[in-house]
Structure formats: structure tokens, C-alpha cells
Amino acid sequence: MTDAAKVTGATRLYAIVGDPIAQVRSPEVFTERFAVADIDAVLVPAHVPAQRFDDVIPALMALGNLDGLLVTVPFKARMLPFASRLGAAARCIGAVNALRREADGSWTGDMFDGAGFVRGAENKGERLRGRRVLMFGAGGAGSAIACALAEAGVQSIGIVDPQADRVDALVRALHDAFPECKLAAATSKTAEIDMVINASPVGMRPDDGLPGDIGPLPPDTLVGDVVITQSPTALIRHALANGCRCITGRDMHAGQVDAIMNFLVPGAPPAGSASGH
Amino acid sequence: MTDAAKVTGATRLYAIVGDPIAQVRSPEVFTERFAVADIDAVLVPAHVPAQRFDDVIPALMALGNLDGLLVTVPFKARMLPFASRLGAAARCIGAVNALRREADGSWTGDMFDGAGFVRGAENKGERLRGRRVLMFGAGGAGSAIACALAEAGVQSIGIVDPQADRVDALVRALHDAFPECKLAAATSKTAEIDMVINASPVGMRPDDGLPGDIGPLPPDTLVGDVVITQSPTALIRHALANGCRCITGRDMHAGQVDAIMNFLVPGAPPAGSASGH
Numbered sequence: 269m270t271d272a273a274k275v276t277g278a279t280r281l282y283a284i285v286g287d288p289i290a291q292v293r294s295p296e297v298f299t300e301r302f303a304v305a306d307i308d309a310v311l312v313p314a315h316v317p318a319q320r321f322d323d324v325i326p327a328l329m330a331l332g333n334l335d336g337l338l339v340t341v342p343f344k345a346r347m348l349p350f351a352s353r354l355g356a357a358a359r360c361i362g363a364v365n366a367l368r369r370e371a372d373g374s375w376t377g378d379m380f381d382g383a384g385f386v387r388g389a390e391n392k393g394e395r396l397r398g399r400r401v402l403m404f405g406a407g408g409a410g411s412a413i414a415c416a417l418a419e420a421g422v423q424s425i426g427i428v429d430p431q432a433d434r435v436d437a438l439v440r441a442l443h444d445a446f447p448e449c450k451l452a453a454a455t456s457k458t459a460e461i462d463m464v465i466n467a468s469p470v471g472m473r474p475d476d477g478l479p480g481d482i483g484p485l486p487p488d489t490l491v492g493d494v495v496i497t498q499s500p501t502a503l504i505r506h507a508l509a510n511g512c513r514c515i516t517g518r519d520m521h522a523g524q525v526d527a528i529m530n531f532l533v534p535g536a537p538p539a540g541s542a543s544g545h
Numbered sequence: 546m547t548d549a550a551k552v553t554g555a556t557r558l559y560a561i562v563g564d565p566i567a568q569v570r571s572p573e574v575f576t577e578r579f580a581v582a583d584i585d586a587v588l589v590p591a592h593v594p595a596q597r598f599d600d601v602i603p604a605l606m607a608l609g610n611l612d613g614l615l616v617t618v619p620f621k622a623r624m625l626p627f628a629s630r631l632g633a634a635a636r637c638i639g640a641v642n643a644l645r646r647e648a649d650g651s652w653t654g655d656m657f658d659g660a661g662f663v664r665g666a667e668n669k670g671e672r673l674r675g676r677r678v679l680m681f682g683a684g685g686a687g688s689a690i691a692c693a694l695a696e697a698g699v700q701s702i703g704i705v706d707p708q709a710d711r712v713d714a715l716v717r718a719l720h721d722a723f724p725e726c727k728l729a730a731a732t733s734k735t736a737e738i739d740m741v742i743n744a745s746p747v748g749m750r751p752d753d754g755l756p757g758d759i760g761p762l763p764p765d766t767l768v769g770d771v772v773i774t775q776s777p778t779a780l781i782r783h784a785l786a787n788g789c790r791c792i793t794g795r796d797m798h799a800g801q802v803d804a805i806m807n808f809l810v811p812g813a814p815p816a817g818s819a820s821g822h
Contacts, residue, residue: 274576275572275573275576276570276572276573276590277566277567277568277569277572278567278590279590281589287609289554289610290610291554292554294554296551296553299551299552310552310587310589312556312587313552313558314608314610315611316607316608316609317607317609320607323604323607324604324608326600327597327600327601327604328604330593330597330600330601331593331601332564332594333566333591333592
């Protein structure tokens with residue numbers, strides 16, 4: 269499989285915008301996906317200084333050969349008004365991380381942080397519908413995942429976050445969009461949950477412990493963690509020790525790449541279909 | 546030799562701006578040069594709609610990971626004010642086709658259309674100093690070549706162009722910068738020339754003839770043609786039939802790539818030095 273692209277004058281451009289940018293993986297990941305799908309396109313990193321965001325973004329979107337943008341820290345919320353059309357997740361949580369140019373030149377944006385988690389779970393054959401979820405973290409990742417889980421039909425989401433105001437804001441935002449899903453602030457694990465998700469930064473440092481007071485888990489509990497690290501996080505280790513199945517940060521990331529690729533290039537063949545490469 | 550680049554978040558960007566853009570060759574040519582020189586950089590095409598030029602260019606230059614710009618039709622003159630510092634050729638003819646970001650964040654621009662011709666001639670071992678030149682075409686290419694030839698020490702340049710006003714403007718512009726070089730409007734070949742250059746579009750169409758009334762050429766006449774076509778232009782065929790040595794559009798293009806690469810990445814190894822690839 270090739271991980272390189274031949275760039276010509278006719279090659280279509282995609283860019284990921286962020287500040288800083290050198291750490292992003294999307295250029296490698298999506299440029300390879302384009303190559304596998306036989307699409308003459310490259311995704312390049314674009315380091316947009318935060319103070320220049322409002323004039324640089326419209327200029328990038330004016331490039332006639334730029335067909336899509338990915339958005340990373342710290343721009344996911346600031347990008348929202350630059351889309352002429354928003355998907356449900358983006359509307360619900362007020363942020364976008366991918367935009368595509370439509371045939372008429374307008375731009376559609378949506379947020380795939382949560383869709384990536386759901387796709388990652390589905391890729392592993394996990395059922396989400398009806399789950400009773402305890403989630404740690406109501407920031408950007410937590411908001412996106414809560415929205416995607418509600419859309420996927422979970423029964424309830426209890427949200428743990430030391431910042432009570434952002435829990436309340438998230439509960440209010442999701443309540444209107446998904447009235448069937450029970451949403452509430454939570455403080456600790458109760459007996460009524462069968463899914464635990466860490467959407468907080470706890471676990472990013474090697475000596476981090478669990479994101480909260482979780483205790484023993486029944487083996488039918490599905491455990492998810494957004495944190496991507498070399499070795500499993502304390503939460504994932506705890507889940508495995510309790511015989512639970514897991515959705516890791518890597519599963520979520522792979523799911524998100526699938527979801528974004530489908531969004532950027534509707535109809536592109538899925539990853540792995542070009543198995544001869 | 547690789548003609549592909551692996552693009553990561555840390556890859557440095559260069560872009561060529563033009564309208565249209567799909568026809569440009571620079572992305573392939575320079576991305577390969579970067580790879581050969583072991584520089585983690587890619588040159589991408591950027592289709593800047595002409596009516597958006599003035600706001601898109603400053604935005605591109607604000608990207609923290611963009612280290613250089615190439616400029617093609619129709620922007621070479623419009624780009625001039627965006628450089629904070631100009632090379633001699635750019636100042637002389639009022640246009641730039643390459644800019645690089647300096648360590649202090651400022652931008653230096655210069656024009657290499659003429660330097661490419663001179664480098665192409667040097668690459669073939671041709672002497673330019675002291676030549677008495679007859680040149681057809683006083684547009685962008687002709688202006689740049691006249692400037693570079695004057696700088697290279699030719700004795701005289703007679704310029705043929707149906708637009709007398711632009712011949713006069715070019716003669717005036719070069720006269721101040723290169724008082725040693727005899728510059729004048731010309732109408733046809735005289736006995737006193739030993740170099741003929743076509744810098745007009747004549748020859749781009751398959752049925753084009755010679756750019757002017759040239760007649761037989763002594764074999765010590767050096768003949769140049771900016772036109773790049775699949776088969777030799779009528780002028781190059783005429784030169785070869787007269788036993789003259791030639792600088793073709795391809796020679797000029799290769800020379801320009803060398804000159805621009807030196808400018809964009811001072812100290813980068815020359816092409817071909819990585820002969821093991």
C-alpha cells in the first residue's frame with residue numbers, strides 16, 4: 269500500500285487547519301486513503317495562527333482547487349460560522365471538524381468526533397442502542413460523543429464533570445434534540461449503567477489513574493476511552509481486568525477516519541477495499 | 546528516483562499560485578527536488594481566483610508552515626507589492642515569480658524567468674558575455690530574459706515587438722540598471738548579431754512559422770526559444786538546419802528550476818547529486 273502521493277497541478281487539495289499543526293496525523297492518514305481510493309488529492313497541514321483565523325479561513329475556502337477542510341484545536345467552534353450548512357452533530361454541539369465544498373460552491377460542515385466513537389464501536393460489532401451510559405468529561409470530545417450516542421439510541425447518559433455549568437449546558441443542548449434520551453449530571457457510578465466512557469483528558473499522562481470512582485464492572489459493561497496512548501490507559505486496563513469489552517482511542521480514531529472519508533468523498537470505496545495494494 | 550512525497554503534519558508547504566492552475570508542472574518538479582534533497586516539503590497547486598487575489602495572498606503568506614510561493618499567470622506583476630524585499634531582476638521588470646519566507650518572517654521575491662534562460666545556456670556550456678542579441682517579444686518573458694542577459698554581460702539587445710510602447714518601456718527600464726548594454730528597438734535581423742531569441746508566443750501553435758524575418762544564420766549564432774512544445778519550433782528547426790546551437794524552452798525551464806530551487810532553499814544540493822536514487 270502506498271503512503272505517498274504524486275502531487276501535480278491537477279491534484280485536488282484538502283487541508284487540516286490548527287495551531288499548532290505539526291502533531292496532526294491527518295495528512296498521512298487521508299492522503300493514503302485518497303491514494304487507495306484512486307482519488308488524485310492530497311491533504312496538507314495548514315498552520316493558521318489563531319490571531320489570523322478570521323481572515324485566513326475565508327481565503328483558504330476561496331482556493332478553487334481546495335475541496336475540503338479538517339479542523340483541529342483550537343478552531344472547532346470558531347469554524348462553525350464559516351459553513352453555509354451544518355450537520356446535526358455540528359448544530360447540536362456548536363462545533364465542526366470537517367467541511368466539504370459542494371458542487372454549487374457552498375460549504376457543508378459537521379462534527380465527527382462523536383460519530384468516530386460510534387463508528388469505532390460498530391466496527392467492533394458492539395451494540396449501543398438501549399445502553400445506559402456513564403460519561404466522564406463534558407468538553408469538546410464529551411459533547412460530541414454524547415450527541416452521537418444519543419443519536420445512536422442509548423437510553424441514558426449520566427455526565428460527570430467538575431465544571432457543573434458545562435454539564436448543564438450539554439444536557440440542555442442535547443435534551444431538545446434527543447428528547448427520548450435521559451440526560452443528567454452524575455457524580456459517580458451507579459448500578460444502572462452498562463457503558464462507561466472517558467471523554468476527559470485523564471489518562472493522557474502515564475501516571476494517571478481512573479477518571480472517577482468506578483469500582484468493579486460487570487463483564488457486560490462496554491468501556492470506551494478517548495485517550496490515545498502507547499500503552500492502555502488505567503481505565504482500559506481496569507475494564508480488561510473485569511472482563512469487559514473496550515473501545516479505545518485508536519478504535520475511535522479509526523472510526524472517525526472512516527466517517528470523515530465518507531463525508532468528504534461520498535461514494536469513495538471503504539478502507540481495505542483495495543486489498544491488492 | 547522518487548516522484549512522490551509523504552506528507553505529514555510536520556511537512557513544510559510551498560505553493561504555486563495561478564488562475565488557472567491545473568496545467569502547472571511545478572508541483573511534480575519541485576516536490577521531487579525536495580525529496581531528492583531530503584527536505585520534508587511539498588509544493589502544492591493553489592488556484593487563486595483572480596478577483597480574490599488581494600485577500601487570498603496575504604492569508605496564504607500568514608500560514609505558519611508555508612515557506613515559499615511560486616507565481617504564474619496572471620499574477621507575476623500583481624504579486625510584486627507582497628514581497629518585503631525584491632531581487633534585482635524583480636525590481637527591474639516589475640514582476641516576481643518566486644518568494645521565500647526569511648527567518649525573520651519577511652518575504653523576499655525575485656523573478657527567475659530570465660535567470661532560467663541564462664542558467665539553461667550555462668548548463669549547456671554556452672558563452673553569453675559579449676553577445677549581440679536580437680530578441681523577439683517584449684512581454685513578461687522577453688523583459689525577464691533581456692534583464693538577465695544584460696546582467697550576464699551581453700553587448701547589445703535589439704528588441705522586436707509590434708507593440709512599440711512596451712519595447713520603449715523595457716529599453717528605458719533596463720537602460721538605467723545596465724548602462725553598459727546597448728538596448729534598442731529593432732525591426733529585423735542585421736549582420737551584427739550572434740544570438741537570436743524568441744520570447745514571443747510564436748511557435749506555440751503547430752503551424753506557426755518563424756517569429757520574424759530571420760534569414761540564414763551563421764553557425765556561430767546561438768539561438769534560443771522560450772516556447773515549450775512536443776516537437777521543435779520552426780525557429781529551433783531553422784537554427785539546427787543552419788548548424789547553430791540552441792537553448793530550447795525545455796533547457797530554459799530546467800535552468801529555471803535550478804535557479805528557483807537555489808533561491809527557495811539556499812544550500813540545497815543541486816539536482817542529480819543524489820544519483821543513487
